[in-house]
Amino acid sequence: MGRITRRYGFTIAGIAIGVAGIVALGAMGERIVRFIEGGDRFVLGQISVAGKGMGMGAGFTAGGMLPASAIRAIAAVPGVSGVQAQVMLPLNPSTSQFMTLTQELILGVDLSVPSPNRQFPTLPIREGRQLRAGDRGVAVVGASFATSHGLRVGSALTLEGEAYRVVGVLERTLTAPDRFVMVAIEDARRQWVAKDRMLRTIIASGAAAVNAADLNTGAAVGWRDGEDPDAVARRITERVEGVNVQIPSELSALLRSSTAFFSALLGGIGALAFVIGGLSLANTIAAAVFERLRDFGVKRALGATDWQLGREVLAEALAVTLSGGAVGVALAILLGASVDRWAARSGQQLFLFSGRLLGGALVFSVLLGAAAAAYATLRVVRLSPAEAIRRGA
Amino acid sequence: MLEARGLVKAYATPRGKPPLRVLDGVDLCVAGGRLAVVLGASGSGKSTLLNVVGLLEDADAGEVTLGGERVSALGRSARSRARGRYVGFVFQSFLLLPSLTALDNVLLAARYAGRAGADARRRARDLLAQFGVLERQAHYPPQLSGGEQQRVAFCRAVLNDPPVLLADEPTGNLDDANGRVILDALRARARAGAAVVVVSHRADAAGGADAVYRMRDGRLESERAVHQGGTR
Ligand SMILES: Nc1ncnc2c1ncn2[C@@H]1O[C@H](COP(=O)(O)OP(=O)(O)O)[C@@H](O)[C@H]1O
Ligand SMILES: [Mg+2]
Numbered sequence: 001m002g003r004i005t006r007r008y009g010f011t012i013a014g015i016a017i018g019v020a021g022i023v024a025l026g027a028m029g030e031r032i033v034r035f036i037e038g039g040d041r042f043v044l045g046q047i048s049v050a051g052k053g054m055g056m057g058a059g060f061t062a063g064g065m066l067p068a069s070a071i072r073a074i075a076a077v078p079g080v081s082g083v084q085a086q087v088m089l090p091l092n093p094s095t096s097q098f099m100t101l102t103q104e105l106i107l108g109v110d111l112s113v114p115s116p117n118r119q120f121p122t123l124p125i126r127e128g129r130q131l132r133a134g135d136r137g138v139a140v141v142g143a144s145f146a147t148s149h150g151l152r153v154g155s156a157l158t159l160e161g162e163a164y165r166v167v168g169v170l171e172r173t174l175t176a177p178d179r180f181v182m183v184a185i186e187d188a189r190r191q192w193v194a195k196d197r198m199l200r201t202i203i204a205s206g207a208a209a210v211n212a213a214d215l216n217t218g219a220a221v222g223w224r225d226g227e228d229p230d231a232v233a234r235r236i237t238e239r240v241e242g243v244n245v246q247i248p249s250e251l252s253a254l255l256r257s258s259t260a261f262f263s264a265l266l267g268g269i270g271a272l273a274f275v276i277g278g279l280s281l282a283n284t285i286a287a288a289v290f291e292r293l294r295d296f297g298v299k300r301a302l303g304a305t306d307w308q309l310g311r312e313v314l315a316e317a318l319a320v321t322l323s324g325g326a327v328g329v330a331l332a333i334l335l336g337a338s339v340d341r342w343a344a345r346s347g348q349q350l351f352l353f354s355g356r357l358l359g360g361a362l363v364f365s366v367l368l369g370a371a372a373a374a375y376a377t378l379r380v381v382r383l384s385p386a387e388a389i390r391r392g393a
Numbered sequence: 394m395l396e397a398r399g400l401v402k403a404y405a406t407p408r409g410k411p412p413l414r415v416l417d418g419v420d421l422c423v424a425g426g427r428l429a430v431v432l433g434a435s436g437s438g439k440s441t442l443l444n445v446v447g448l449l450e451d452a453d454a455g456e457v458t459l460g461g462e463r464v465s466a467l468g469r470s471a472r473s474r475a476r477g478r479y480v481g482f483v484f485q486s487f488l489l490l491p492s493l494t495a496l497d498n499v500l501l502a503a504r505y506a507g508r509a510g511a512d513a514r515r516r517a518r519d520l521l522a523q524f525g526v527l528e529r530q531a532h533y534p535p536q537l538s539g540g541e542q543q544r545v546a547f548c549r550a551v552l553n554d555p556p557v558l559l560a561d562e563p564t565g566n567l568d569d570a571n572g573r574v575i576l577d578a579l580r581a582r583a584r585a586g587a588a589v590v591v592v593s594h595r596a597d598a599a600g601g602a603d604a605v606y607r608m609r610d611g612r613l614e615s616e617r618a619v620h621q622g623g624t625r
Contacts, residue, residue, distance in 0.1 A: 298488045301449055302549070303477015303505040305470045381469075385476075386449040389488065 008320045014284035015324025015365070016331060018277035022361050023332035025273035027351040029266040031174065034352050036259045038175030040252050045119030047233045048246040049074060049083075050218040066243065067214040073240045074221055079232040081224045082116040084109060085216040087188035089195060091159075091181065104145060104179045104347075106159065108188020111135060116222025123177050128153035128168035135184045140168035144178035148347030157181070160194045174352060189215040274364065281324075281365055282372035285317050289376035293383075294392025300385040306377075313377045314370060321369030325362050395557050395588045397421045397446050400455035402438075415441045416452065417611030423590055423604070425556060428583035430599040431592045432616065433608030439592040440561050442608065446590070447480045447559045448472050460556050477506045481550035481587075483575070485562035487542040489534040495521065495545045496530040502552040513552065520548035524578070540571030547578055558582050558589045564598065576601075 051066035066085070075083045087108035111133040115121050122130060123140075131140050139159075141151055146169045151157060157164040159181065170177055183191075189212055193199055203210050223232040229248045237245045256263075289296075296309060304312075336351035343350050380388060400419040403412040415438040423429045433439045444450040446457055448464060457465040459479040467475060481502075482488075489498045496517060503513035521527040524544040526537075534542055543563065550558060560579055564572030576591070580601050583589040591598055599605045605616040 294488070295490050295492075297449075298490060299501065299505065300473055301447070301476060301482050301488075302502050303473055305473040305505075307470065308505060384444075384450045386444040389449075389484075393486070 008288065008316075011284050011288045011320050012324040012327065015281050015321055015369070016327035018280035018284070019325045019328025019361060019365050020331040020335070021280075021328075022273045022277035022364070023329050023353070023357065024335055024351070025269050026357045026361060027332065027336055027353045029270040030354045030357050031350060031352040032259075032262055032266050034174040034354070036256070036263060038173055039255055039259075041119045042117065042175065043246070043251045043255060044229075044248050045117040047221040047223065047229060047236065047248055048218060048251065049221055049236065050244040050246075051216070052242045052244050064217075064244075065210075065214065066216040066218055068211065068216075069214075070240055070243055071216065071219055074219065074236055074243070077232070077236050077239050079223050079227040079235060081222040082113060083222075084113050084116055084220045085185055085213075086110070086218050086220060087185055087192055087215065088217045089188065089192055105176075105181070106188055106191060107180050107182050108185035108191075109182065110185045116220050118222065120177075123173070123182075124171040126169050126171045128166070130168060131182055131184060135167075136187060137162075137164055138167045138183070139164040140170060140182045141166055142170050142178040142180045143172035144344075144347035144349065145181060147344050159183075160191050162187075162190070162194075172349070174349065179347065185216070186212070192217075278364065278368050281321070282368050284324075285321065285369050285372040286376040288317075288320070289313055289373065289380060292392070293380060293388050296380045297383070297385045297388030297390075297392060300381070300388070306381045309381060310374065310377045313373045317369045317373035318366060321365050322362075325365045328365075329358055329361065394425050394458075394460060395421070395423045395446065395590065396458040398456055398458075400442070400445055400457075401453045402441055402445055402450070403453055414611050416445065416455075419455070419611070419613045421446065421590070421606070421613060423557075423588040425588050426583060426586050427603040428580055428589045428591065428601065429604045429606065430602040431590065431606045431608060431613070432596060432599060433592075433594060435594050437608040438611060439594070439608050442613070443559050443561050443590065443592050447482060447557075448476050449482075473505075477502075477553070479555055479557050481553070481555040481558045483543070483547055483550050483558070483560040483563045483579075485565040487534070487539070487546045487566070489542055489546055489549075491534050494531050494533055495526060495537065495541075498534070498545055499549045499552055502549050506553050508553065517548065517552060520552065521545070524548060524574070539566050540568065540574070543567055543571065543575055547575060551582060554587075556587055558587045560589070560591045562593055563591065564593070564595075 049066065051064035051070065071083050071085055074080060089106045091104040091106055109115070109131070111131055125140070126143065128140070131138070139157055141157070146152065149157070151166050151169070153166055153169060155166045157166055164183065172178055192215060193203070221236065223229050233245050233247045236243065299309060333353055336353060340349050340351055383391070398420050400416045401414070402416040403414045405412050419442060421429070421442070431439050431442065441450070445452045448457065452465065455465070456463060459475060462475065464472060464475040464479070490501065493501065499517040499521065500509060500513060503509045503517070518527060518530065521530055524547065526541050526544050529537055529541055529545070534545070537545065543566070558579065563575050563579065567575065576598065579589050579591055583603070591602070607614045607616045
């Protein structure tokens with residue numbers, strides 16, 4: 001390998017740059033794909049219900065208030081296996097709500113019932129513990145939230161002037177929960193009232209009889225095994241008044257169409273990266289063969305058959321492609337890591353170096369390197385040895 | 394033993410002029426144990442003849458027999474193997490691979506003949522020692538003088554003990570002393586039983602030859618034949 005590196009330093013560098021380009025752009029694509037897929041899995045794992053009407057509150061379900069009576073009514077709909085009341089509040093209401101999925105949110109959940117989401121029965125914990133029934137004044141935070149706010153298990157966290165202690169940090173999911181602060185719903189309700197001046201006015205005026213248990217922005221609804229989630233969602237719409245029900249497949253389609261532009265953009269960038277990186281790789285390999293045209297002529301004069309030469313070229317191309325590929329992958333990861341260190345300060349992660357991306361890029365490189373080597377060899381052995389020696393001189 | 398009959402080779406010329414008939418019906422027979430020298434002006438077709446005889450280039454017509462096998466009729470891979478089996482080449486510009494050491498350049502000949510191994514290594518070292526370049530075995534060609542490079546190239550040409558040895562202006566890039574070393578070595582190979590053809594534009598290469606030919610107008614003329622020992 002040492003000799004290969006000496007002889008093919010420039011070739012390896014050329015390949016490394018091509019592969020690094022493929023991998024870095026691919027990793028940005030993977031990052032977005034994971035985000036979109038994660039969101040999709042989440043919305044397909046539950047029926048999301050929000051209150052209709054007043055337009056208070058915000059967040060994922062972006063609805064009004066969902067009173068306790070509605071939650072009871074939903075639970076009674078045939079096919080429903082469980083309902084978990086939630087309060088979802090934007091942590092910083094002044095930021096644009098253009099992409100709520102990337103917003104920092106407080107999620108209060110009713111810890112007395114299990115999460116009905118089939119895809120995420122629990123969110124995986126990296127450090128510390130999950131929330132449990134009876135918890136007050138404690139929070140489990142998403143990975144990005146923890147990074148950008150400098151939090152770890154045991155850290156103190158102040159939300160709307162109230163002190164919380166971090167008891168758990170979630171695994172990075174590359175989706176919405178990375179930016180969540182999860183607390184008990186009772187804590188979230190207090191936050192909501194503190195935040196929402198209109199809500200305080202309504203409660204104070206007694207214009208509506210509002211109990212603490214009515215203060216929900218929405219609910220996650222699960223379905224029984226064998227039920228069609230879309231059908232259950234439609235049934236809820238029919239049977240329960242004053243609720244906004246998201247049909248899982250429609251929400252998924254909406255999510256996909258709203259991210260379609262980004263998907264297409266990244267698909268295009270990724271494809272371009274593969275084409276450009278691939279061309280540069282193939283060109284580098286072929287050039288390395290043509291550059292030694294004379295050597296091939298000499299080898300054939302010494303009795304090398306096409307097959308022997310082909311094997312030699314292939315072995316060298318593989319060694320060169322693999323070393324170049326490894327260097328390229330390392331370069332891309334180094335680059336991604338340093339960019340992400342900078343991005344992490346705002347809780348972002350731009351690159352995802354997934355196994356399938358790295359494996360795919362290497363397999364692609366090796367196949368292309370082999371194809372380029374085979375092509376170049378075929379071209380070379382079509383010349384007579386004398387011609388190869390003459391042209392290579 | 395080397396036998397070529399009725400070789401014709403023409404090169405296309407630009408602007409629709411008639412093709413250049415470099416070889417226009419050439420016969421050449423060199424028996425094992427004999428040294429033939431082909432003289433001729435530059436551009437007379439000497440290299441072309443050697444390339445065709447050594448299967449480095451296809452003739453338009455004619456046939457080549459090496460060691461009793463009609464090699465000109467073989468397919469490409471079989472011709473490659475025949476080159477490795479029957480022919481050793483010595484070129485004017487040495488043609489060592491710059492990326493390989495002197496020793497590895499010599500061993501290249503064994504690799505394609507499927508004979509790489511301890512025996513080939515030993516023989517390669519013996520040859521390098523015989524030509525006074527053993528202490529250069531780990532050097533790369535650019536680190537060697539022209540004379541040293543040609544000695545290494547000669548070792549490579551004879552490593553497999555080929556029955557035919559073809560040398561195209563082997564002394565063209567050498568000083569007189571080094572040129573003598575190579576010409577002596579070629580004569581020694583002939584004495585050891587190989588059919589040796591040396592091509593040169595310099596008449597002094599003909600010293601000690603068993604036969605001297607001259608290329609002229611695409612034909613090979615016999616200049617002088619020294620009959621001694623067996624025919625052909
Ligand atoms: N590949 C080629 N294409 C066209 N013409 C060639 C080619 N090789 C040789 N020639 C021509 O054929 C003639 C003989 O060349 P060559 O055999 O190299 O002569 P010599 O070795 O006697 O100097 C020259 O005129 C040369 O220009
Ligand atoms: Mg010549």
